Amino acid sequence: MNLEWVFFLALAAIAILAALGMLLSRNAVHAALFLVVNFAVVALFYLLLNAPFIAMVQVTVYAGAIMVLFLFVIMLLGAERLNDESRSLPAQGYLAWIAAGVVALTIVMVVYPTIVGAPMPISVGAPPADFGSPAAIGLLMYGQVPAEGGISYVLPFEVTSLLLLVGMIGAVVLTRDAITRRRDGR
Amino acid sequence: MLTSIPVYAYVGLSAVLFALGLIGVLTRRNAITIFMSIELMLNAANLVFVAYARHNLNMSGQVFVFFVMVVAAAEVAIGLALIVTIFRSKRSIDVDALRQLNG
Numbered sequence: 284m285n286l287e288w289v290f291f292l293a294l295a296a297i298a299i300l301a302a303l304g305m306l307l308s309r310n311a312v313h314a315a316l317f318l319v320v321n322f323a324v325v326a327l328f329y330l331l332l333n334a335p336f337i338a339m340v341q342v343t344v345y346a347g348a349i350m351v352l353f354l355f356v357i358m359l360l361g362a363e364r365l366n367d368e369s370r371s372l373p374a375q376g377y378l379a380w381i382a383a384g385v386v387a388l389t390i391v392m393v394v395y396p397t398i399v400g401a402p403m404p405i406s407v408g409a410p411p412a413d414f415g416s417p418a419a420i421g422l423l424m425y426g427q428v429p430a431e432g433g434i435s436y437v438l439p440f441e442v443t444s445l446l447l448l449v450g451m452i453g454a455v456v457l458t459r460d461a462i463t464r465r466r467d468g469r
Numbered sequence: 470m471l472t473s474i475p476v477y478a479y480v481g482l483s484a485v486l487f488a489l490g491l492i493g494v495l496t497r498r499n500a501i502t503i504f505m506s507i508e509l510m511l512n513a514a515n516l517v518f519v520a521y522a523r524h525n526l527n528m529s530g531q532v533f534v535f536f537v538m539v540v541a542a543a544e545v546a547i548g549l550a551l552i553v554t555i556f557r558s559k560r561s562i563d564v565d566a567l568r569q570l571n572g
Contacts, residue, residue: 287473288474321509325516329516329519334522341538349545352549353545362499382491394480424535449543450547453546
């Protein structure tokens with residue numbers, strides 16, 4: 284067992300423990316902070332997988348922007364304390380653990396034989412020096428490098444800008460308070 | 470950088486994280502916690518995308534992760550706005566409190 288495996292297993296243990304902490308903590312702020320730990324560990328996995336640009340986006344967008352939004356809303360609503368006692372279906376908790384176990388087993392059982400059966404020479408091969416760098420991803424996204432089948436990602440990229448615009452307008456419209464609405468005559 | 474970790478190790482880890490997120494969605498009653506569990510599941514899927522991008526030495530997987538992150542950001546903005554609006558009218562974000570459509 285070399286150093287990389289030790290690193291991988293330690294990080295995987297931290298990621299799973301952080302996810303469990305998020306799942307089991309009764310305080311929503313604690314849950315959000317556990318999730319930040321999980322996102323940071325996943326960013327380290329991205330660095331291990333030669334994806335430095337994605338790792339930086341993970342830290343800034345996920346662990347930064349999205350989790351700050353979560354914490355802001357939790358504290359705005361004062362919803363730190365969770366009461367999960369009231370349950371319309373008492374057996375739901377146990378059934379959920381069984382269902383999730385079945386899902387995880389299914390994923391592993393479907394994927395594992397196809398990978399173990401096929402030879403994996405590429406996984407241990409060295410990628411090119413600029414693999415996953417911001418410049419390489421930008422060139423691929425804007426179609427400067429012909430991707431497989433001549434696909435470029437210019438149109439999806441433009442559609443995501445439209446999606447972000449719709450999201451922004453939707454968030455503003457949904458959270459306008461009643462006073463503004465009355466002043467507008469509605 | 471050479472790596473000795475095969476891609477199925479990442480697939481297994483991702484399956485575990487996805488299952489934990491699924492448990493959160495199915496068992497928790499707090500809308501914000503359910504949302505965070507959904508983020509965990511999206512993250513598990515992203516990990517598989519990046520692992521296979523490395524496995525096949527094809528950066529398209531990383532571009533897809535970028536798009537997934539954009540969709541997740543838009544989804545969080547809209548979803549949290551919905552939660553704030555629901556809290557204003559119901560004084561609660563317990564999903565069991567939303568039973569107007571219950572027959």
